[in-house]
Amino acid sequence: MSRCLTARGLAASAGAVVLLVTFGSTGSSAREPLKVRASEAFAPVLRPALEAFTRESGIPTALDVREPDPPGDADVVVGDDSELTRVLEGGAADLGTSVDLGYLPWVLVVPAGSPADLHAAVAGEERLCVLGGRLGRDARAALGGKLPARVQTSRDAAELRRARYALVPRSLAGPGEQRDAGLPPLVAVAAAVSEARDPAGARQLLAFLTGPHGRAVLGRYLSPAGAGTEATATGGYAVAVVDWWEPQCSLEGNWYTDPRQVLGPPDAVYLGFKDGYTGMMSLGQGGYVTVDMGTQVVDGTGPDLRVFQTTSNEPVTVYAAASPQGPFTLVRLRVPCGHRSEGLFSGHCDFDLHDAGLTQARYFKIEDGEIYPCLLAGTHTEGADIDAVQALVAGS
C-alpha cells in the first residue's frame, strides 16, 4: 500500500485507529470514567474539553477514538451530522439530548508558498494525504476531479499532521499553510447514548460542552454553532404536490409518508421520543415528491430554492421543470441537507437554478439522496425527511 509522504519521509499507513485516553482517576475505588466516543476528526477537539470537564466536575472521562456508529459502550457520542444520522434516527442515541458543538472546517495543508493550483502544488512524487473513513470518503467524492491523482488515505492523526500535503479537518492539520478546501464544514454534534451506563454524567458533560467554559475550550477548533442562515428568506413556499413516489418497502416501514406535509412553511417538530415527529415526509429509499411553487422561481444572484430537511444532514437531490410533466433537469445531486436554520428544528440546503442552466422553473422534484437500503431500515423515518420547500427569489 502506498503511503502519505511526510516531512520525515514515508510514514506507516494506518487503517482505523482506536485509542482510549482516560482523563482523571481510574483507580479501583474511583468512579468509572464517563465514556465518550468520537471519530478521529473530533478527538483533538474534545481532549482539552474533557480534561477541563474532569477538572471542573471531578468525573473522570475516557475518550474512545473510533466512528460513533454504533456507539458501543459509550455514554456520549460526538461526530459529524453524517456520522450520527442513523445513531440519532435509530434511537441508539437520544435525539432529545443532541446538541451542536460547532463547525469544523476542512482545510488543505500545503507548504508555504506553494502554487495556488492544487495539482501544481502537489508536485513530483508526493501524495495528497486525506483523512480516511466515512468523512474522508465524502470529502473525496465532493471534490472529485479537483483532487490530484496521487491521493492516499490515513486515519492516523500523527501521520496526517506530518503530511506535507493534506486534506483534513482543521483539527488534524499540521504546520503547513492552511487553505480553504472548498468543502462544507463538518458539524460537531454530541448526544447521550440511549443505553448510557451513566446518563446523569452524560447530561452533565453535554451541559458543560454547551456552557461558556466548554465553548471556550472547543473554540480552539470549532466555529460557533447556531450561526446558521435565518429561515425566513424571501419568497413563498410550495403550494401543491403534483407527484410523489416511494417504494412499497418504505411505505410499509415509514410512519410519515403524507406528501402534503412538505407544503407551506417549515413546521416539523420532534415530539421527544424515538421516531416521534410531525410536519414532515420521509422519502424512503430513493423516493421523491414533486411540488408546485405556485409561481416561477427565477434564477437570481445566489441560491434560488431552499429545502428544509429534518434531523442530521441526509442528502437531497433536486430537479427543476417548467411544467408538472417535465422534463426535469437535475439541479444538484445528493446535497447534504442539514445547514442549521435559526429557530427551526429542521436544517436546510440551498439550490441554484444556474447549476442546471435554467433561468426559471416552477416545479421541483425533491428526491432522497441517502438511498439507504430499505430492507435494513432501522427506523420509521427512512430517507431524507422533507419539511418544506421555499423559493428564495420569486418572479412574477
Place this chain on the structure above:
Amino acid sequence: MAKRRRPALLSLAWSARGACVVLALANAGCGGSDGSGDSGPKPGGTLAGNYELQLKRSPSCNPVGGTTTYSFPMVMAAAGTTPYPGIQVTLDNATPGLLEGELKYTNFVLEGGFGSADNVASGEGPLVFVRAIGTGSVTQDTNGRGEVLSGSLRGLLQIGGDEGDPCSATDHSFTLRPR
C-alpha cells in the same frame, strides 16, 4: 421493519394512456401499439426472477483495478402498485438489503435507488459501495423477460472498500439482464 419479498412470476407494466396496471403471466402491455416499431426489442416483458446487475463507473472516475464494470447476481420481484407499480431487486443469497434496488416502473421505464448497506464484493472482485439513482428503459429479451440494456445512473459509486476510490457522477450506467 419491511419484509423481503419473494420473486413472483408476474409481469407488470404501466401505461400512461390509461394508467393500466397489468399483473399477468403474459408479457406486459395495455393494448394498442407498443411504440417500438418492427425493429429493435419490444418494450416491457416479465420482470421477475434471477438477474445480473452490472454497474459501470463514469468515464470521469479514476480507473480502479483495470475494470470499470462490476456485476452482481440479483433477484427481482414486483413490489407494490401505489402510487405507482414498483420493482424490488436484491442481492441473491445475501443479507436482505446488503445491496438493494427499489424502483418505480412506469411507461416501460424503471427508475429508483440502488443502495448498499456496506461494501459488496462484485463478480469481478473489487468491493463496491453504491448510493445512486438509476433510470432505464425495459425491453423484452428473446424469452419475453424484461431487461434494461442501457440505464443511466447518478450518484456515488465507490470501488475498493472503505479507503477505496469514491466517485460521484451523473453519468454512471447500469444494466439489468436475466440470468
